[in-house]
């Protein structure tokens with residue numbers, strides 16, 4: 443049997459309420475979500491519904507208050523060592539060059555310096571930064587820094603990649619280039635990807651499956667769509683196809699109401 447790389451079963455996560463200390467806020471409840479080995483799954487949902495909370499549970503950074511998390515069939519205890527992460531925020535250390543940043547995780551793992559450096563240089567080449575290994579983060583553009591972060595994640599050869607809006611800070615052209623590069627790397631290596639995004643177009647263009655979360659509190663999946671668009675995909679071109687538009691319409695019909703609810707909740711909090 444092919445074990446799921448990530449299996450969240452009936453998970454809930456409750457926090458101390460930031461608005462009313464002493465009260466508890468259930469961000470997600472009764473969420474079951476699996477990612478098959480080699481599958482690319484996106485989670486979309488209204489702002490604040492609990493997407494990052496789910497990702498953090500899969501990363502082992504947050505313990506579910508109910509339910510279980512299994513990674514390749516094993517209960518997850520502590521940090522998920524089979525996963526690499528890429529978040530919206532910058533992950534490069536400003537005092538290290540690109541190559542020093544990319545090799546840091548390997549040396550931390552005990553790989554000797556010259557092997558780590560060779561692997562880091564190889565990954566920088568693969569993400570299109572071959573000649574830029576000696577640049578510091580402040581000497582690189584936002585897109586180059588994202589490429590270096592991608593190399594930093596992939597050099598560790600994780601089985602699972604957890605991504606929380608990794609490209610949202612980029613301009614649209616750089617973003618599309620990065621999305622295509624990620625897809626090409628993913629197709630050659632067939633990692634499992636759990637991808638969080640606000641952007642429904644991005645979710646459909648990239649994924650094998652899109653899961654929709656309801657507005658919080660107690661957010662949970664309310665829809666799941668298999669994305670049967672052909673691969674390899676060019677994220678800009680695929681958005682022009684009739685099937686993409688059909689899928690977009692079907693998913694938006696489910697998501698729209700939740701987005702409006704999420705927006706209303708934010709407005710009420712702001713008053």
Ligand SMILES: Nc1ncnc2c1ncn2[C@@H]1O[C@H](COP(=O)(O)OP(=O)(O)OP(=O)(O)O)[C@@H](O)[C@H]1O
Nearest residue numbers: 457458459460469488489490491492493494495496
């Ligand atoms: N450590 C925490 N303590 C208290 N509440 C928290 C904590 N982390 C998250 N929350 C709350 O849980 C809910 C879900 O947060 P989460 O960041 O998972 O949502 P999200 O869908 O990723 O949001 P966004 O789309 O805005 O990035 C929010 O209401 C948030 O305020």
